[in-house]
Amino acid sequence: MAREIWIDEEECISCELCVNNLPAVFRLAINGKAECYDPAGASEERIESDAINVCPASCIHWK
Ligand code: SF4
Known part of the structure; x- marks a missing residue:
């Protein structure tokens, strides 16, 4: 099962x-903030390298 992701919408x-x-x-x-709708849509490695590690607001986290 894919790990869940939490995005701090405030940030x-x-x-x-x-x-x-x-x-x-x-x-x-709809509020213009990012949401994770399918944590299984990419490998954990790609989620880390292409999202978590490069988010300019550092607001994407593993739960
Ligand atoms: S990369 Fe970070 S700041 Fe940019 S839309 Fe995604 S969650 Fe928001």
Whole structure:
């Protein structure tokens, strides 16, 4: 089972980097903030390298 991801919406600046890098995992919610709709959409390694480690607001975390 894929590890769950938590995004601190207060910190998200809606830059869409995570969405562009991993569109099978992240999308922008109706409030303009990123949300993880499918944590199984990419490997944990790619989620770390292409989202968690590069998010400019450092607001994507494993639960
Ligand atoms: S990369 Fe970070 S700041 Fe940018 S949209 Fe994703 S969660 Fe928000």
